[in-house]
Each structure stands twice: as C-alpha cells, then as structure tokens.
Amino acid sequence: MENYDLVIRNGVTATHKESVKQDIGIRGGKIVTLGEIEEKGTREIDAEGLLVLPGGIDAHCHIEQKSSSGIMTADDFYSGSVSAAFGGTTTLLPFAAQHRGQSLRQVVDEYMACAKPKSVIDYGFHLIISDASDAIIGQELPAMIEDGITSFKIYMTYDDLKLDDYEILNVLAAARREQAMVMIHAENHDVIRWITEKLLEQGKGAPKYHAVAHARIAEREATHRAISLAELLDTPMLVVHVSSEAALNEIRRAQKRGLKIYGETCPQYLFLTIDDLDKDGMDGAMFCCSPPPRDTASQEAIWEGLIDGSFTVFSSDHAPYRYDGSGKLAAGPEPTFDKIANGVPGLEIRMPLLFSEGVGKGRMDIHRFVELTATNAAKTYGLYPRKGTIAIGSDADIALWDAQKEVKITAENIHDNMDYTPYEGRIAKGWPTTVISRGRIVIENEELKVERGSGQYLKRERPEAAKPTGRLVPEIDPKTNFDAKFI
Ligand code: URP
Numbered sequence: 399m400e401n402y403d404l405v406i407r408n409g410v411t412a413t414h415k416e417s418v419k420q421d422i423g424i425r426g427g428k429i430v431t432l433g434e435i436e437e438k439g440t441r442e443i444d445a446e447g448l449l450v451l452p453g454g455i456d457a458h459c460h461i462e463q464k465s466s467s468g469i470m471t472a473d474d475f476y477s478g479s480v481s482a483a484f485g486g487t488t489t490l491l492p493f494a495a496q497h498r499g500q501s502l503r504q505v506v507d508e509y510m511a512c513a514k515p516k517s518v519i520d521y522g523f524h525l526i527i528s529d530a531s532d533a534i535i536g537q538e539l540p541a542m543i544e545d546g547i548t549s550f551k552i553y554m555t556y557d558d559l560k561l562d563d564y565e566i567l568n569v570l571a572a573a574r575r576e577q578a579m580v581m582i583h584a585e586n587h588d589v590i591r592w593i594t595e596k597l598l599e600q601g602k603g604a605p606k607y608h609a610v611a612h613a614r615i616a617e618r619e620a621t622h623r624a625i626s627l628a629e630l631l632d633t634p635m636l637v638v639h640v641s642s643e644a645a646l647n648e649i650r651r652a653q654k655r656g657l658k659i660y661g662e663t664c665p666q667y668l669f670l671t672i673d674d675l676d677k678d679g680m681d682g683a684m685f686c687c688s689p690p691p692r693d694t695a696s697q698e699a700i701w702e703g704l705i706d707g708s709f710t711v712f713s714s715d716h717a718p719y720r721y722d723g724s725g726k727l728a729a730g731p732e733p734t735f736d737k738i739a740n741g742v743p744g745l746e747i748r749m750p751l752l753f754s755e756g757v758g759k760g761r762m763d764i765h766r767f768v769e770l771t772a773t774n775a776a777k778t779y780g781l782y783p784r785k786g787t788i789a790i791g792s793d794a795d796i797a798l799w800d801a802q803k804e805v806k807i808t809a810e811n812i813h814d815n816m817d818y819t820p821y822e823g824r825i826a827k828g829w830p831t832t833v834i835s836r837g838r839i840v841i842e843n844e845e846l847k848v849e850r851g852s853g854q855y856l857k858r859e860r861p862e863a864a865k866p867t868g869r870l871v872p873e874i875d876p877k878t879n880f881d882a883k884f885i
Pocket residue numbers: 460583639686687688689715717740741742
C-alpha cells in the first residue's frame with residue numbers, strides 16, 4: 399500500500415514525447431507512480447479537463463542583477479520567482495554576473511545569499527564571465543563547474559563585458575576541458591559602436607535608433623564568428639536570444655555540419671517589432687533590448703526555427719528595468735538610445751504566450767511546447783531527468799494547464815515588480831491553474847501558497863549536451879597536420 403502526499407487524478411499528462419491520461423502519485427517531492435492509482439493521497443487534485451505539463455524551466459533571466467553601470471533589475475528573487483511561478487515556471491536559471499576584478503566565488507556567494515531567503519521555486523545559476531584572465535579561466539572557473547555551476551555566458555559586445563576572439567578561444571577551450579555549456583551573446587561590438595556614433599552625430603538618439611545600431615548584420619556576423627571559434631575547438635555552444643533569420647541560418651548551417659551548436663529565442667522576437675520602439679516620446683525605451691525586435695518577416699522566421707527544431711530553448715531573457723529613473727530612464731528623462739538600460743520583462747508571459755500563439759493557433763504541438771519550455775533546458779544545462787519531465791523519480795514539478803483560460807495581460811495583473819509590460823492588453827489563451835514544485839503546491843486559485851525562501855538551490859551535472867563531438871576541423875585533426883593535444 400503506497401502512501402502518497404499528493405495524487406493528481408484524471409488529467410492528460412503531456413511530456414516532450416507523449417500524451418497519456420493517467421494519475422500521478424507524489425511522495426517526498428518526487429513522482430513515484432504513474433498510471434491508475436487506487437489509494438488516496440493526503441492531498442488530492444482532480445485535473446479532469448486539464449493538461450498536466452512539466453513545470454517550465456526559464457534558462458535565461460536576470461534577477462536581482464546589478465549592471466556594471468550600477469542599475470539594478472526591478473525584480474529580486476522573491477518577486478521574480480513568484481512571477482515565474484504564476485506563469486507555469488518551476489525552475490529558474492538566472493545569472494551570477496561577474497564584474498571585472500571580482501572573483502567568481504565571491505560573485506556566486508553573493509547571488510546565493512540573495513536567492514536563498516527569497517526564491518519560492520528551485521534555482522541554479524549560470525555565471526557571466528567578463529574577466530577572462532588566466533586565473534579566472536584556469537583555476538576559478540573549473541572550481542565553480544565542479545561545484546555544479548556547469549554553464550556560463552560570455553559577451554561579444556558591451557564595453558564592460560565583451561571578450562575578444564582570443565579570450566573567447568581561451569574560454570571555449572576551458573569549457574571543452576570541463577564539459578560546461580557556453581552561452582554567447584553574439585553581436586559585433588564595433589559595428590554597433592560605429593553606427594551608434596554616426597546616428598548620434600546626426601542627432602538621432604530616439605529609442606527607435608537602438609534597432610538601427612543593433613543591425614541584423616552585426617548579429618549575423620558575430621553569430622558566424624562565434625560558431626567558427628567553437629568549431630575550431632569542437633566546443634558545444636548555445637547562441638542566446640536570437641532575433642533574426644540571418645543569425646538563425648548560421649545556427650542551422652552549423653547544425654547541418656554536425657556541430658553541437660544550439661539556439662535560444664525569446665518572446666520579444668515573436669511578439670514585438672521595431673515599430674514598438676517607435677512610440678511617442680521616450681515610450682519606445684520600454685522595448686529596447688539587445689538584439690532588438692525586428693520586423694514581421696523576422697517573427698515568422700523565428701517561429702519557423704521553433705517549429706522545425708533549429709531552436710533548442712525558449713527563454714524569457716527577463717531583464718526588468720522600470721520605466722522610471724531607477725531603470726530605463728536612469729541616465730535622465732530623455733536619454734539617447736545608447737544610454738537606455740537594455741532588456742524587457744517576460745518571466746510570467748513566456749509560457750502562456752507561446753502556448754496561446756503556438757499550441758492554441760496550431761503552429762506547434764504540445765510536445766514541442768514542453769520540449770522548448772522545459773525538457774530541452776533541463777538537458778542543455780545538466781538538470782535532466784530530475785527536472786523538465788514527468789517521469790518516475792523526477793522532481794514533482796508540474797503545471798496544470800487550462801487550455802481554455804483567457805487572461806488579458808496588463809502590468810497590474812502580472813506579478814513581477816515592473817511598472818509596465820511590453821505585452822499590455824494582449825489576451826493569452828491557456829494558463830496554468832495550479833503550479834507544483836517538488837510536490838508543494840505553489841500556486842492555486844490565483845494565490846501564492848508557499849513561503850519566501852522555500853525554493854532550493856540546484857547543483858547541476860555537467861551537461862551531456864556540452865560533450866565535444868570528437869570531430870576536429872582538419873587544421874587541428876592530429877591525423878592531418880597539427881597537434882590537437884593543445885586543447
Ligand atoms: O537586452 C537584453 N537582452 N538585456 C539583457 C542582457 C542580455 O544581454 O541578455
């Protein structure tokens with residue numbers, strides 16, 4: 399006779415592979431039985447008419463993160479995790495961002511101290527590495543990877559973050575040795591800088607010019623270059639927040655060559671366009687993010703990449719800066735576009751908007767939705783099968799979805815700490831009604847049911863996805879003319 403803490407009955411479970419009408423028995427925070435369950439649980443949920451999905455994993459978000467210019471994101475780990483949970487997400491992978499001169503240990507300790515007393519759902523961290531000195535890459539980074547922070551982001555742009563190609567090669571070589579996942583922000587810094595200078599000389603400082611400066615060519619070129627560097631060293635790599643067809647095609651070409659190159663895109667590239675940056679006064683600042691939203695043809699191309707499997711993950715890139723002096727307007731009431739904090743919020747709407755416009759409108763099936771919002775992130779970042787699926791032995795991270803529930807998205811009804819949402823007034827059909835994390839009911843009847851700090855830190859495995867292919871390019875292949883031992 400089993401004793402269950404919780405039994406979910408009569409729902410249709412949908413994973414990345416299959417849909418099955420079955421009950422789910424949960425004990426000690428884990429899924430222990432799938433199928434028909436006769437015994438009663440301490441707690442029972444009737445999921446008749448609902449979809450039972452793995453809780454989402456948001457693998458790209460900026461929470462309680464201080465930018466190098468000192469601007470703080472509007473969400474801390476409490477408001478950020480609550481907002482994520484209301485949107486069906488049960489795991490967060492935000493960044494622990496290194497500013498140059500800081501040790502990685504110090505950075506991670508600081509972010510841990512912020513998250514532990516506040517997060518209501520489970521969380522891990524990716525590092526952001528802005529200092530690629532030998533000490534950081536050779537000693538500190540391997541120690542952090544050993545401790546379970548098995549992925550990190552590097553940048554090809556932003557003055558305070560960018561690494562040059564030489565530094566990127568050093569980082570890629572370390573990632574290869576350690577089997578860590580490299581995430582890369584691919585935009586050509588000098589192209590952006592050059593166009594920005596010309597625009598400002600002509601007095602063109604309005605928010606819409608942000609999209610001109612962050613040209614598609616800058617994204618395409620950097621994506622191509624980043625892939626070339628990764629190919630040289632046979633290092634798996636994920637290109638984050640892809641906005642355009644040209645960059646997506648670089649990823650597709652690499653995948654066709656058999657490289658382990660992965661892509662990520664985000665809601666802003668499906669649901670916003672450059673026209674949103676061209677609003678009255680400074681209002682376009684609310685839509686400034688990098689890369690910027692493009693045009694409707696790009697939106698369609700990004701949809702295609704999600705549907706055909708070119709993209710591996712769909713993340714929010716939640717980077718919440720309020721539309722006031724604490725955030726978007728920190729440089730003054732009318733800053734030029736290059737002084738506007740980059741980023742848009744999206745933790746809570748990530749899954750509902752993709753469900754509504756993707757599954758609801760017949761663009762993708764539920765299995766692809768689950769894969770993009772949960773399973774692939776778990777696989778890519780060393781959390782699978784603990785997270786990202788509904789299987790015996792997995793954490794009971796589950797979102798019960800009502801595919802018919804319609805909600806109008808407004809700044810008031812989103813639970814983050816923002817004063818606007820870029821998706822104001824949109825109606826998303828299909829929302830989670832009950833959200834469960836490790837068997838704990840986190841959200842029910844539109845209410846938060848758990849205490850702050852009840853989420854747990856996730857020490858992650860080295861991802862299988864970060865294992866090199868073993869196929870070196872001819873220049874490095876020892877069978878041809880070069881000694882591969884140096885990597
Ligand atoms: O504009 C964006 N995406 N801001 C967040 C930082 C980043 O590069 O992801």
